[in-house]
Amino acid sequence: MTKIGFIGLGIMGGPMAANLVKAGFDVTGYNRSSVKIARLVEAGGRGADSVADAVRDADVVVTMLPDSPDVEAVVLGEDGVLAHAKPGTLLIDCSTIRPDVSRQIASRARAVDAPVSGGEQGAIEGSLSIMVGGAAEDFAAARPVLEAVGSTVVHVGAAGAGQTVKAANQLIVAGTIELVAESLVFLEAHDVDTGAAIEVLSGGLAGNRILDRKAAAMVRREFTPGFRVELHHKDLGIVQAAAREAGVVLPLGAVVAQLMASLKAQGHGGLDHGALLKLVDQLSGRE
Known part of the structure; x- marks a missing residue:
């Protein structure tokens, strides 16, 4: 069973993480609000007390965060994803951020930028449209995860193209x-x-x-x-x-x-x- 660390359980991230659980993935989620972590646990996922706890054993890490500085801090920060994830862990960033930040992350990690469209209802229904930037082999690895949360998943080019x-x-x-x-x-x-x-x-x-x-x-x-x-x-x-x-x-x-x-x-x-x-x-x- 693929282990997923999911960071950001808000309006979009919460239902996305729940849909990954429904699809049979082993999901451990972290959010600054403990209430949102509790909702994931109720849906059958696991809760983490920190980014480190969420990603330490993960095969794939998904981030769904508000803005570019949030992604930079959570992914690239000294106590962030790259500091604690296993070597070779695939990072799927579903946040909507600047393309240059996605390219910066891809230069330092195995990563795809995979922003989503469809709003809260699309996240709940698992019918999101997902535009993915990154290497073809990383897109292929990310696709089973993305297809659990979206109905349209398209590789649109190199790192940053999704954004x-x-x-x-x-x-x-x-x-x-x-x-x-x-x-x-x-x-x-x-x-x-x-x-x-x-x-x-x-x-x-x-x-x-x-x-x-x-x-x-x-x-x-x-x-x-x-x-x-x-x-x-x-x-x-x-x-x-x-x-x-x-x-x-x-x-x-x-x-x-x-x-x-x-x-x-x-x-x-x-x-x-x-x-x-x-x-x-x-x-x-x-x-």
Whole structure:
């Protein structure tokens, strides 16, 4: 039985680790919050008191952390994964971070960057889309683990390529949420039945996952986080930096990045990114 050390049991990592247990892996998890460790234990996994305890006997280590500095500290720190894992342990980083950090880790360890898309529901269902960067042989070794948590697992290139594709994903998602938000406020202003409108829009060329999964909650102004504004704000910063580095202009991306930054600056960083609707309400004088 493959032993997996799983670091980061939050909104996404918790259900991912539970799905690995269901798939028959021996999973030991660590999180700063003991409550989240307890949930993994209830699901049949094991709990660890530290990163070292989680990875010491692991064949594979999976990390699901908020940002680049977190991954650097947990993986490369003097008391981190590389300091305690066995030589040759495969590291699968499912966090969304800067591509250059993924390349730095790959230069020091056997690692793939495997950021995921699909939100909390996708993590629960095990239906995530996973874009993987790294050596072909490491992707092959990581694939059975990734297929236990995702339904679409694709090798997109060398180290850092997974993060680059994820940046493009976050650009598309943010832009789509903003346009859905604008459309919903527009429809409401004309007293249209938004439920019926969502149904028919979903069946046409405008159909998309945001309409399917988020529009109903957005209409109700329910913004319980599946993916927090503060994290999407961070991701759009990665997009903007990577675009500048490549000399690519992203005019609409720049606008939605500013809108996300405004939402965070107003104290809404803990809400779901569907809360972009709040800004459209505000700018329309309808809040």
